Amino acid sequence: MSLLIEAKGVSHFFGAKQALKDVNIELTAGKPIALVGPNGAGKTTLFSLICGYLQPSRGELRVLGHKPGSAALFGQLAALPQDALLSPDFSVGEQLNLFARLQGFSRAEARSECERVLELVSLSETLNNRPNELSHGMKKRICIAQALIGSPKLVMLDEATAGLDPVNARAIRELVSMHSDHTTFVLSSHDLSELERLCDRVLYLRQGQLATHELNQGGAQLRYLTLQLLEQDAQVVERLKTLERVIEVSNSQSNEFVIGYEHQADSEAMDIQVLRLCHQQGWQYRALVNGHTLENQLFATGA
Numbered sequence: 001m002s003l004l005i006e007a008k009g010v011s012h013f014f015g016a017k018q019a020l021k022d023v024n025i026e027l028t029a030g031k032p033i034a035l036v037g038p039n040g041a042g043k044t045t046l047f048s049l050i051c052g053y054l055q056p057s058r059g060e061l062r063v064l065g066h067k068p069g070s071a072a073l074f075g076q077l078a079a080l081p082q083d084a085l086l087s088p089d090f091s092v093g094e095q096l097n098l099f100a101r102l103q104g105f106s107r108a109e110a111r112s113e114c115e116r117v118l119e120l121v122s123l124s125e126t127l128n129n130r131p132n133e134l135s136h137g138m139k140k141r142i143c144i145a146q147a148l149i150g151s152p153k154l155v156m157l158d159e160a161t162a163g164l165d166p167v168n169a170r171a172i173r174e175l176v177s178m179h180s181d182h183t184t185f186v187l188s189s190h191d192l193s194e195l196e197r198l199c200d201r202v203l204y205l206r207q208g209q210l211a212t213h214e215l216n217q218g219g220a221q222l223r224y225l226t227l228q229l230l231e232q233d234a235q236v237v238e239r240l241k242t243l244e245r246v247i248e249v250s251n252s253q254s255n256e257f258v259i260g261y262e263h264q265a266d267s268e269a270m271d272i273q274v275l276r277l278c279h280q281q282g283w284q285y286r287a288l289v290n291g292h293t294l295e296n297q298l299f300a301t302g303a
Ligand SMILES: Nc1ncnc2c1ncn2[C@@H]1O[C@H](COP(=O)(O)OP(=O)(O)OP(=O)(O)O)[C@@H](O)[C@H]1O
Pocket: 014, 015, 017, 018, 019, 037, 038, 039, 040, 041, 042, 043, 044, 045, 046
């Protein structure tokens, strides 16, 4: 089976500015992939190369075994750029219909494909609406519906939930998660907690260089919990270290502690021990996350 995305020594220059440096990737189809990095790290450039909007200055890039932008990928790869817009002059149904027809659907098939993708984003009732009659969140969901036409194997979503209220953002996360069995999503976002909930693979770019990162959700040796407290307490690290099987505790940032422990199937679950300790000590917790938070993995550990 061919790889979903394969990059060998890919670099990209904008004039003298090198936006990507010798990027190597081998990704198979599967769970959603996060594309993260600080501003200017090269995420949009990589996104654009994978979609075929730009050509690499150096190196080789393949998507599902094909050169990005090639006709063979038509209908197999869909992308939602951050600033994607719907045309104000046509109804939702007319626009989705056009994209389905462009993919080769017959008139009747296109109609039912539009209905299918609108139902996926729970917006069937908007078929005859013009985009200016819809909210920002609804328009974003329509754009995602458009990306799902023809059930592509790879969907690239750039900041899909940016600017959305929690309900709409959640609807999009659920949509991604529901479709992850047959479609691989690449999600670019600055919201690390969102990516953490959805993805188990991370493409982390820093100054154009890439470090592929598997999320450490329970490795073979140490497992991790991240405890966030409402208030800092000087005793927390020492007290957590007294728990049985805890090997290391670090104060990753203000009010946040990463607990490394040995997993034993027949022992009391570590999260229960930690919560009991919180209760005994009168610590109020904000969150207890299984594993490192993505932010910790990428930044605190210097990945
Ligand atoms: N068209 C362009 N011309 C010149 N330089 C560019 C162009 N597009 C991007 N760059 C530069 O390439 C680098 C990578 O930019 P890119 O937009 O890929 O970063 P990004 O990770 O998407 O950033 P952000 O999170 O801010 O969207 C930056 O230094 C940027 O200034």
